[in-house]
Structures are given as structure tokens and as C-alpha cells.
Amino acid sequence: MQxxxxxxxxxxxxxxxxxxxxxxxxxxxxxLIVNHRMAFFSDALGHSAxxxxxxxxxxxxxxxxxxxxxFAVVFALLLNYIRHKNIVSSDTVISVFSSLSVAVGxxxxxxxxxxxxxxxxxxxxxxxxxxxxxxxxxVILVITVVFWCVAYNGLHSIGINQSLAKSKGIPxxxxxxxxxxxxxxxxxxxxxxxxxxxxxxxxILPAAAARNIxxxxxxxHLFSVMISVFSGVLGLIMSYYLNxxxxxxxxxxxxxxxxxxxxxRRLFHV
Amino acid sequence: xxxxxKTAEKGARxxxxxxxFVEAEKPAVYxxxxxxxxxxxxxxxxxxxxxxxxxxRAGATTILENVSLSIACGALTxxxxxxxxxxxxxxxxxxxxxxYEGLIEFRDLKDNTIGNLKVGYVPQxxxxxxNAPVSVYDLxxxxxxxxxxxLHKSKKLYEEIKERLQVFDGASLIDKQVGDLSGxxxxxxxxxxxxxxxxxxxxxxxxxxxxDRNGRKLFYKILNDLKQQYDLSIILVSHDLxxxxxxxxxxxxxxRTVLKEGEAKEVMGSExxxxxxxxxxx
Numbered sequence: 001m002q003x004x005x006x007x008x009x010x011x012x013x014x015x016x017x018x019x020x021x022x023x024x025x026x027x028x029x030x031x032l033i034v035n036h037r038m039a040f041f042s043d044a045l046g047h048s049a050x051x052x053x054x055x056x057x058x059x060x061x062x063x064x065x066x067x068x069x070x071f072a073v074v075f076a077l078l079l080n081y082i083r084h085k086n087i088v089s090s091d092t093v094i095s096v097f098s099s100l101s102v103a104v105g106x107x108x109x110x111x112x113x114x115x116x117x118x119x120x121x122x123x124x125x126x127x128x129x130x131x132x133x134x135x136x137x138x139v140i141l142v143i144t145v146v147f148w149c150v151a152y153n154g155l156h157s158i159g160i161n162q163s164l165a166k167s168k169g170i171p172x173x174x175x176x177x178x179x180x181x182x183x184x185x186x187x188x189x190x191x192x193x194x195x196x197x198x199x200x201x202x203x204i205l206p207a208a209a210a211r212n213i214x215x216x217x218x219x220x221h222l223f224s225v226m227i228s229v230f231s232g233v234l235g236l237i238m239s240y241y242l243n244x245x246x247x248x249x250x251x252x253x254x255x256x257x258x259x260x261x262x263x264x265r266r267l268f269h270v
Numbered sequence: 271x272x273x274x275x276k277t278a279e280k281g282a283r284x285x286x287x288x289x290x291f292v293e294a295e296k297p298a299v300y301x302x303x304x305x306x307x308x309x310x311x312x313x314x315x316x317x318x319x320x321x322x323x324x325x326x327r328a329g330a331t332t333i334l335e336n337v338s339l340s341i342a343c344g345a346l347t348x349x350x351x352x353x354x355x356x357x358x359x360x361x362x363x364x365x366x367x368x369x370y371e372g373l374i375e376f377r378d379l380k381d382n383t384i385g386n387l388k389v390g391y392v393p394q395x396x397x398x399x400x401n402a403p404v405s406v407y408d409l410x411x412x413x414x415x416x417x418x419x420x421l422h423k424s425k426k427l428y429e430e431i432k433e434r435l436q437v438f439d440g441a442s443l444i445d446k447q448v449g450d451l452s453g454x455x456x457x458x459x460x461x462x463x464x465x466x467x468x469x470x471x472x473x474x475x476x477x478x479x480x481x482d483r484n485g486r487k488l489f490y491k492i493l494n495d496l497k498q499q500y501d502l503s504i505i506l507v508s509h510d511l512x513x514x515x516x517x518x519x520x521x522x523x524x525x526r527t528v529l530k531e532g533e534a535k536e537v538m539g540s541e542x543x544x545x546x547x548x549x550x551x552x
Contacts, residue, residue, distance in 0.1 A: 031420070035402075152420050153412040160396050160409070164463070167365055167391035167473075168413050214403035215447050217412075221420045265401070 006240040011127045015246065018129045019232040021137045022190055023202075025144055027228030029183060030207030031220055032152075035159040038183075040091055041079055043200040044098035045184055048075045049121060049191050050105025058108055068188045075101065076184035077177060084176075124195025126236070126246045140186060147182060151175050156217070198247045205254040206231065212261035227257050313344025313501050316380040319387065319471045324372035326359050333359045335527045337372070341471070341503045341520075346493055348508045348518035348534075352546055355525045357507045361473055364505075365391060376470050387471060390464030390502075392457065394475040400449035406459055407431060407444050414466045434462050438492060453477060454485030461492065465500075472496070474506045486510055490517045511538070511547075 006012045033042050049068055056067030079097060083090045109118045154175045157165040166172050191199055210223035235250030242249070319341040326334040334356045341347050351357050363370040376387035398404065408419045410431045417424045432441045438458040443451065451459065457477075464472055474493070481489070490513050497504050497519075508514045514521060514534060521537040523530040529542040537543055544550045 148420065149418050152418050153416060156404075156408075156412045156419065160398055160404070160412075161393045163362070163365055163367060164391055164393050164413065164460075166367060167389050168463070170413075211401065211403055216403055216405035217408045217419045218421070218423065220403035 003237065006237065012236075012240060014129050014131065014134060015126045015236055016233070017134050018126055018137060018193060019236050019246075019250075020229065021134065021141050022193065023206075023228040023232035024225045025137070025141045025186065025190075026202045027206045027210075027225035028144060028148060028221065029186060030203045030205075030228070031210070031224050032155055032159065032179065033183065033203055034207040034211060035156065038083075039200065039204050040094055041083065041180075042183060042187065042203050044079060044094050044101075045072060045076055045187050046191065046196050046199045047098050048072055048101040048105075049188060049196055050109065051075075051101040052105075052188065053118065053121065054105040054108035065188065065192075068191075069185055072184040072188045073181050076180040080177060080180045121191065122195055122197050123245055124191065124193050124198070124247050126193040129193055136189065140189060144182065144186070147178070151178065155179055195247045198251050201251040201254065202228070205251065205258050209254070209258040209261045212258075212265040227254065227261075231257060312499065313342075313497065314380075315342070315344065316378055317343035317385075317470060317501065317503065318377045318379060319503050319505075320373065320375055320377050321364070322373040324360075324363060324370055324374065326356070326363055326368065326370045332526070334363070334370075337524075337528055339522060339528065339531070341505060343470070343501050343503050344497050345519040346497050346504045346506060346517060347520045347522060348506045348514045349522045349524055350508060350511065350514060350537075351524035355546075357524055358475070360524065361391075361475060361505075361507065364471070364473060365389060385470070388467070388469040390469030390472045392460045392464045392472070392474040394477050396448070396456070398448060402447075402449055404448045405444070406435070406440075406446050406448060406451070409448050409459065410435070410463055410466070413463045431462075434466055435459065437465070438462055452485070453480035454482075454488060457481065457485075457489055458492070461496075465496075468500055468502060470502055472502050472504045474504065476506060476508050476510070478509050486513060493517065 007016070033039060048071060052068030052071035053064045055061075055071055056064030059067070061067045075097070079094055082093045082097070106115070109115050154165065154170040154172075157168065157170055158172055158176060162172055187199060187203075194202060206228035207220075207224045209227050210220050214220040214223050231250050231254035235253045236246050238244070238253070239246040239249040319339075321337060321339040321341075324334055324337040325332065337356075337360065339347070349357050349360065359368070362368045364374055374387070376385045377383070378385055407423065407428060411417060411424075411427055412419045414431075415424075415427055417427050428444070432444050435441045435444055435458075438461050440455065440458045440462060443455055443459060446455075448456070448459070461474075464474075476486075476489075493504055493506065494517055496502070506518075508518075515538060516534075518534045520532065521530075521534045522528055523537050523540075523543055523546065525546055529546065530537045530540045539550055
């Protein structure tokens with residue numbers, strides 16, 4: 001069939017497999033990120049990839065994924081600590097740290113005019129993913145589903161009212177930190193394929209769209225995952241035939257769906 | 271019969287009243303079987319929540335100083351005071367959310383033992399926008415069970431929650447979206463969560479606005495029933511002095527420390543009350 005002609009190429013097959021793993025993962029994660037109003041937080045986290053990579057390059061670590069993950073985990077825990085201190089408006093502080101980490105990363109990576117070597121990190125390249133890396137992503141998906149089954153109720157409760165969650169014996173600090181560490185790891189492991197500039201859109205858009213039309217948690221997750229997978233597959237196919245980068249196409253599809261659900265809510269719900 | 275009582279005693283915490291073993295509160299959330307029916311046991315009169323010489327500081331400022339209270343089971347204690355008097359701080363310390371000096375404990379005067387204080391809490395508001403995809407079932411189930419609410423709706427749990435909601439006349443709310451509830455309905459749902467399992471101490475932070483007078487009155491009536499039917503103490507932070515006067519067993523006037531404590535008439539007619547609120551209610 002004409003439409004699936006792109007599957008004749010191995011790199012497209014791999015890309016499709018990767019999309020089929022990454023998108024449900026992001027659809028799921030996004031639900032709680034939106035619930036907890038952490039859109040800006042996860043954005044800052046994505047930006048910290050620069051610093052993580054720079055640190056790896058600086059210390060000559062062969063696999064910069066390791067340094068990226070380590071830095072992101074530390075960064076996430078720090079941001080989370082700030083988020084819960086009500087001293088300064090937390091979005092301002094997150095913004096400061098986000099800018100700082102981007103600046104440090106760019107400064108180091110652009111030494112001797114070498115930045116073009118790393119610019120692929122900005123938009124990502126899902127077409128370059130290998131079979132081994134796909135299996136890695138699959139493992140993360142499984143871990144996330146298990147984590148969700150164990151921790152979702154608690155995290156959901158914390159997002160709605162922390163004091164109430166605490167009074168119910170839910171381990172607030174533990175779950176909250178475990179969650180941001182998980183987000184940090186997933187963002188860093190997928191950022192090479194998705195890109196710093198659009199990774200947050202993929203986390204937020206499907207959940208935000210699902211929120212417009214869902215009335216309970218089951219619907220919320222189902223819609224979010226469905227919208228995410230649909231945008232991923234359609235975006236990938238469109239990128240092939242239109243000869244555009246896959247990531248941006250995917251975000252475009254998800255954005256259109258967001259606006260459709262937004263209108264649907266206004267028309268039918270109120 | 272005797273044997274049965276003994277085995278029950280071994281496995282569970284509780285007290286003996288007139289030879290009958292009355293189990294204390296059910297184990298906290300996160301445990302299996304947290305969904306037994308609300309355990310009805312009239313107030314025994316021997317349980318006290320004791321707060322002794324409580325001090326809370328934030329940096330150089332003292333928010334609460336030398337607060338001492340004794341709250342009996344079966345009693346509705348209402349805390350009143352101006353904004354910034356330290357009411358929320360007092361609640362936060364009892365909930366264990368902020369560091370404090372002093373003592374907060376749960377005593378059984380009958381045999382002078384100290385038990386584990388189980389607190390139920392009804393917050394002032396939820397951090398949730400109107401269209402949040404959360405049904406009443408989701409809300410209650412997430413706070414009180416381990417069945418992952420994103421994955422499936424357990425039929426058994428659904429029926430249990432419905433039954434619990436019905437204690438506060440709320441069974442019909444179970445499928446509603448939380449954002450669509452009225453202020454009074456939400457309060458009853460939150461009461462259901464706070465009373466699963468039945469706590470020793472129920473703390474309620476009354477919303478300043480959003481509930482009309484009839485709704486508020488109904489709420490005070492529910493509290494009144496609750497304290498008569500269950501073995502628990504109730505602390506209510508109230509903004510409605512009139513209903514406080516009508517329903518409170520004891521009133522605490524708070525302004526950094528306990529200014530006055532006693533029956534509603536006594537407190538509201540006092541000089542201290544007049545100084546804080548600018549008029550005497552009685």
C-alpha cells in the first residue's frame with residue numbers, strides 16, 4: 001500500500017517502533033505533569049540536557065547519556081526542593097536555574113566554535129535510533145507502567161492537596177521525588193530522538209488535550225495515550241511524505257488535536 | 271465468647287468498655303481491608319487529644335506560643351480568631367507538617383495509656399481547576415485505596431465508596447466530576463475521605479466562602495451527628511460565629527496563644543473576644 005511505502009526502509013521501521021513506545025510513555029507521564037502544574041518544570045528539565053552533555057564532554061565521559069542523566073536527576077531534585085519552598089515565586093527561580101543551565105551548557109559546548117556538532121540535540125533525530133536503543137525505551141516503558149500502578153494514587157492525591165495526602169499516610173516527599181527523578185531519566189533518555197525544543201510539547205499537549213474531554217482518570221489516561229500515539233504515528237508518516245523533521249510534525253498534529261478538543265469542550269460541555 | 275474477645279484483642283488495638291472489646295481506629299489507608307463499614311462506637315468519654323505548651327516559630331517570629339488544649343472525644347471544639355491568629359499553623363502542627371516544640375498526643379484516661387493519634391483532615395480547598403478529569407470515585411479511591419484509579423474502576427471498591435459516601439448523604443455524587451460539585455457537596459465528599467478509616471481526631475478547615483448559609487447549617491448538623499455516633503474528637507476552624515455559638519461544645523479564641531477557652535457563651539461574652547472582634551456576641 002502506498003501509505004505504508006515508508007516501511008520499506010529499516011530506519012523508518014525503527015522510527016515507527018520508537019514512536020510506538022515513546023508516545024504512550026509521554027502520554028502517561030504528561031497526565032501527572034499537567035495535574036501537578038509542572039509544565040514549566042519539565043521544560044527547564046529538558047533544557048538542562050545541554051549542561052549534562054557539556055559536563056560529559058568536559059570530563060571526557062564517552063557516553064554523554066550517563067552525565068546527562070546524572071545531572072538531570074540532581075537538577076530535578078533541586079528544582080523540586082525549590083518548588084516546595086514558598087519563599088520566592090517558584091516559576092521565577094525555575095526560570096533562573098533553567099537559563100543558567102542552558103548558558104553553562106552552551107558556553108562549554110560552543111568552545112572553539114564546535115557547537116554545530118551538538119546542534120542535533122535541539123530538534124532530535126528519531127530516524128537514527130537503533131534496535132538496541134528501542135529495547136532500552138521498551139524497558140523504561142515497562143518500568144513506568146509498574147511505577148504508575150504503585151504510585152499513581154499517591155501522586156494524584158498529593159497534587160490535589162498535600163496536607164490531605166499526608167494525613168492519609170501517603171509518603172509525600174518520597175513519591176514526589178521519585179516522580180521527578182523518573183521524569184528526569186525519561187526526558188534524558190529520549191531527548192536525542194525528540195529534541196530539546198519540542199520534548200516538552202510532547203509531554204504536555206496530549207494530556208492537555210485529553211483534559212478537555214475527559215471526565216475521570218481512566219478517560220484522562222486513555223485519551224492522553226491515544227492522542228499521543230496518534231500524533232506520533234501520523235506525524236512520522238507526514239514527515240516522511242512532506243520531507244520535514246519528524247519531531248515538529250508530531251507536535252503540529254498534537255497541537256491541532258488540542259485545539260479541536262478545546263473547541264469540543266466549549267461547544268458540548270458548558 | 272470469651273475466647274473470641276481475646277483473639278480480637280491480640281490482633282488489634284482497642285479498649286474494653288463494660289467487658290466488650292471495642293477496636294480502636296482501623297489501620298491507616300495503604301492497608302488492606304481499610305473498607306470495613308464505618309465503625310460505629312459511641313464516644314467513650316475517656317479519649318483526649320492533648321496539646322501541651324505548643325510553640326511554633328518561623329525564623330525570628332513566634333507564630334504560636336504556649337498553646338495548651340485538651341479535646342475530649344464526642345466534643346466539637348471550635349477555633350475562632352482573626353486572620354493571622356495562627357489557626358492554620360495550629361492545624362499544620364497537629365498534622366505534623368511543620369516543626370513545633372511541645373506535645374501533641376492521644377491519651378486514654380481510662381488506663382492512662384498513650385495511643386497512636388489518627389488524624390482525619392478536611393482541607394479548606396482543593397488544588398484543582400473546574401474541568402479537572404477527576405470523578406468523586408477517583409478522588410476518594412486515590413486517597414483511601416491502592417487500586418490504581420487510572421487503570422480501572424473496581425466494582426467492589428465502587429460499592430464500598432458509595433456506602434461510605436452515603437453516611438454523609440452523598441452516594442449519588444459518586445460519578446460526578448469533582449469540579450461540578452457545590453461547596454457543600456464537596457465538603458461531604460471530603461468528610462468521607464477524612465473518615466476512612468474513622469480517625470481519633472477530625473480536623474476541619476471551614477472554607478471562608480462558597481457555601482451558602484443553609485449548606486453551612488447542614489454541615490454543622492452533620493458534625494453534630496458525627497460526634498454523637500462515633501468515638502472521635504472534632505476540631506473545627508470556623509468563620510461563622512453564629513453557628514459556632516449554636517453548635518460548639520467548646521470554643522477556643524486564638525491569637526498567637528489561647529486567649530480564652532470555654533463554652534461558647536462564656537468565650538463570646540468575654541473581654542478578650544471583644545478586644546479581638548470589636549464587639550461582644552453575648
